[in-house]
Amino acid sequence: MPSRSRVLLAKASVLxxxxxxxxxxxxxxxxxxxxxxxxxxxxxxPPAGA
Known part of the structure; x- marks a missing residue:
């Protein structure tokens, strides 16, 4: 079973x-x-006199 941090990192990467x-x-x-x-x-x- 993967650790919680790896799952969160995977979700963040997909998002x-x-x-x-x-x-x-x-x-x-x-x-x-x-x-x-x-x-x-x-x-x-604009023209020169403007």
Whole structure:
């Protein structure tokens, strides 16, 4: 029978892996969408007299 600390470490590792995977599934499409939206804007500098 495994010790309590090994079981907790295993649970924490699985939870961390799931959290990283879920955050990547959310962050990557959001980043790509943000780049697509930002590409539509062409910011310009204000005129010299402004």
């Amino acid at each position: 961390a892996g799931i959290a990283v995977a879920a955050s990547l599934l959310i962050a990557i499409p959001g980043y790509l969408y943000g780049r697509a939206v930002a590409a539509g804007f062409r910011p310009t500098l």
